[in-house]
Amino acid sequence: MEDSKSVRSNFIWDFVQQDLDAGRCQSVHTRLPPEPNGWLHIGHAKNIYVNAGTAERFGGLCNLRFDDTNPAKEEQEFVDGIQADIRWLGYDWNGGLFFGSSYFDECYELAEKLIRDGNAYVCDLPQEEMRRMRGTLTQPGQNSPYRDRSVEENLDLFRRMRAGEYPNGARVLRAKLDMASPNINMRDPALYRILHMPHHQTGDKWCIYPMYDFAHPIQDALEGITHSMCSLEYEAHRPLYDWVVEVCGFPNHPRQIEYARLNLTRTVMSKRYLRKLVEEGYVRGWDDPRMPTLAGLRRRGYTKEAIRDFIERAGVAKADSVVDLALLEHCIREHLGEVAPRAMAVLRPLKVTITNWPEGETKALTLENHPAHPEMGTHEARFGRTLYIEQEDFMENPTGKFFRMKPGGEVRLKGAYIVRCDEVVKDEAGNVVEVRCTADLTSLSCSEGAGRKVKGTLHWVNADDAVPFEARLYEPLLRDEDAIEEEAEGDEAVPDKKDFIARLNPNSITVLTGCMAEPWLTDAKDGDKFQFLRLGYFCKDQDGFVFNRVVELKDSFKPAAK
RNA sequence: UGGGGUGUAGCCAAGCGGUAAGGCACGGGACUUUGACUCCCGCAUUCGUAGGUUCGAACCCUGCCACCCCAGCCA
Numbered sequence: 001m002e003d004s005k006s007v008r009s010n011f012i013w014d015f016v017q018q019d020l021d022a023g024r025c026q027s028v029h030t031r032l033p034p035e036p037n038g039w040l041h042i043g044h045a046k047n048i049y050v051n052a053g054t055a056e057r058f059g060g061l062c063n064l065r066f067d068d069t070n071p072a073k074e075e076q077e078f079v080d081g082i083q084a085d086i087r088w089l090g091y092d093w094n095g096g097l098f099f100g101s102s103y104f105d106e107c108y109e110l111a112e113k114l115i116r117d118g119n120a121y122v123c124d125l126p127q128e129e130m131r132r133m134r135g136t137l138t139q140p141g142q143n144s145p146y147r148d149r150s151v152e153e154n155l156d157l158f159r160r161m162r163a164g165e166y167p168n169g170a171r172v173l174r175a176k177l178d179m180a181s182p183n184i185n186m187r188d189p190a191l192y193r194i195l196h197m198p199h200h201q202t203g204d205k206w207c208i209y210p211m212y213d214f215a216h217p218i219q220d221a222l223e224g225i226t227h228s229m230c231s232l233e234y235e236a237h238r239p240l241y242d243w244v245v246e247v248c249g250f251p252n253h254p255r256q257i258e259y260a261r262l263n264l265t266r267t268v269m270s271k272r273y274l275r276k277l278v279e280e281g282y283v284r285g286w287d288d289p290r291m292p293t294l295a296g297l298r299r300r301g302y303t304k305e306a307i308r309d310f311i312e313r314a315g316v317a318k319a320d321s322v323v324d325l326a327l328l329e330h331c332i333r334e335h336l337g338e339v340a341p342r343a344m345a346v347l348r349p350l351k352v353t354i355t356n357w358p359e360g361e362t363k364a365l366t367l368e369n370h371p372a373h374p375e376m377g378t379h380e381a382r383f384g385r386t387l388y389i390e391q392e393d394f395m396e397n398p399t400g401k402f403f404r405m406k407p408g409g410e411v412r413l414k415g416a417y418i419v420r421c422d423e424v425v426k427d428e429a430g431n432v433v434e435v436r437c438t439a440d441l442t443s444l445s446c447s448e449g450a451g452r453k454v455k456g457t458l459h460w461v462n463a464d465d466a467v468p469f470e471a472r473l474y475e476p477l478l479r480d481e482d483a484i485e486e487e488a489e490g491d492e493a494v495p496d497k498k499d500f501i502a503r504l505n506p507n508s509i510t511v512l513t514g515c516m517a518e519p520w521l522t523d524a525k526d527g528d529k530f531q532f533l534r535l536g537y538f539c540k541d542q543d544g545f546v547f548n549r550v551v552e553l554k555d556s557f558k559p560a561a562k
Numbered sequence: 563u564g565g566g567g568u569g570u571a572g573c574c575a576a577g578c579g580g581u582a583a584g585g586c587a588c589g590g591g592a593c594u595u596u597g598a599c600u601c602c603c604g605c606a607u608u609c610g611u612a613g614g615u616u617c618g619a620a621c622c623c624u625g626c627c628a629c630c631c632c633a634g635c636c637a
Contacts, residue, residue: 035636135633139564181565185565186565211636319569321573322574323573323574446595457597
C-alpha cells in the first residue's frame, strides 16, 4: 500500500538532476542552515524536507549548519532544541554538524584577500549616511568617499577593527561593486560589522562578525555544498552570492536555488510573534500544544509521518502560496487512523442503565484494537448494567438526521448489544442525568443474532470498570481571517499586544474532568500510543474548520488512585 | 517608479508545441458494529489579460494587469 504512493518530484530535483547529468557535480551535498534564534515550526519542516530530503533523494549528504553569525539574536537553548526536532522528524545530518561561527577564521582571511585584490574597502560612513548614499529603488547610489582608500590603508583599518580599536558601528568592511546597480543588494553591501559582544560558540574571540551575504557562500563552498536551497527573498542576493564565491577563488561553485516558504492558513508562523507568545506567557513554552512549532505539534498528537506527508503533498514550487490547514488535518487523521489502536473513552459521561441486565452481573467482551489490522490484537472490556456514553451521543429531541441515541430509538453499543432507549431521567434543573435502556440480548456482536442493523453505533465504558481522568483538548492558536487581511496591509510594526492576542482564538484549551476510559488504558507506558482515543473524534468549529481534538494523555491521563 | 520573481479550480500543484495529472476542500451515491474509514461518481471547453506566430499554444513572441521580494552595520 505504501509503495503505491509515489514520491512527488519537484523543480529543485529537476535542477539537481540536470547538474548531475551535465557533470557539473558528481554527487549531491546540501546543508540545512537554521539560525538558532527560536524553535523549529511547521514551516521549517519544509526547509528540512527540501534540503535533507534532496540529499536523501540523490543518495548524497546533508550538513546541519547553525547559521550563527549574529551573536545578538542567538542562543544555545535553540541549537539543542533544533537538533532534537530534526531527529524527531526522522532526518539526520549525515554530512556532519557545523557552526557558521567555526569559519570565522576563514572568513577573516578571505576578507583580507578581498581587500588585497581591491574587492573590498573599509568605510567610515555613519549608518544613516550610508543608507542615504545607497540611493533608492529608482535612483542610483553615490560612491562612498572612502571607496578609493589604498590597499595598505584598508588592511590596516580592517586589522584594527578586528583588534577592537573601534566602537560598534564605527566602521564597516564593504564589497566594492557598483553603487549604480539596479539591484540594491549589489550597491557595495557590508561584509563585516563591528559588534563587541560575546558569541555563544566563540566567546570573546571576535568583535567583528561577517554578514550573512559574505559568510554563507563561503561556508557553502568550504563544506563542498553543491546545492544551497533557500527561500524566495534571497533571489536578489544570488548575484552577490555568486560574486563572493568567485572573488574568493573557490574552485567549486555551489548553486543557490530558491523556493517558496510554507504558509498555512490562519497560522502564525513568524518567529517574532511566536517568541512573543512564549516570552509574555500566553502559552507555556515553545512546545505548548497550541503552538505551530514542531515540538508543539508533537505534543498535540501529530506524528512525524503525518508532517512529512503533509509537506510532500503541499509541494515545492516558486509561487507564493498559503496551504489550507485542512490538508494538515487530513494527513494526521489519515496516519493516526491507520496506526492508532482503538480504545473507548468518554469525555463527557452520561449514565446509561440497562434495565434488563441483572445487577452485579457482567459479560466479558473481546474488542479489536484496529478494525483493519487484526494483527494488532484485541483487548477485553466488560459489559454491565451501568454504563457511560458521550453526552453528545444522546439527544432528547433529535433534529434532522440524528442516528445516535434518542428516546424510543435503537442504537448499537460498539462491540456489544443493540439497546433501546425507554426512559430519560432528569434532575430538578431539567438536565438529562441518566438514560434507561433495554438491551436486545440476542444482538450481541459476533453472535448469530448480530446481523440486525441499526443506524448508529456508540462508544461506551462500563461504569464499574471505568477509570476517571482529566482531559485537555488543545486547539491551535489561530488567527481570524480579518487579521490575515490586516496583516497583508503590511506594516512593519509588531501589532500591539492586545491586538495581536485578540486576533487569536481564545479558549484554546478545554479541560475536562470526570472523563471515563477503559481500564486497559491505564497500562499505557507513554501517551503516544493512545492519541486517538476515539476514531472520528473530531468536529467542526463555527467556521467549518475541522480539527482533531486529541487528548494529551501524557500529561492529562491520571489513572484513579488505587 | 529601478531590479528580481510569481500568476493553472475554493486551497496547493503537475504540465516544458499535440488538445488541462494528482491531492485537499466541496457535492452526490454505496458500504459500515461509531455518520469515521473505505469505495464509486461529479467538480477548469480552459490556464491573469489582450493580441501575434503555428495545422495545432497553458507552453513560443509582444503589450498590458495583479501580487510578492529588495533601499539592515538581520538572516
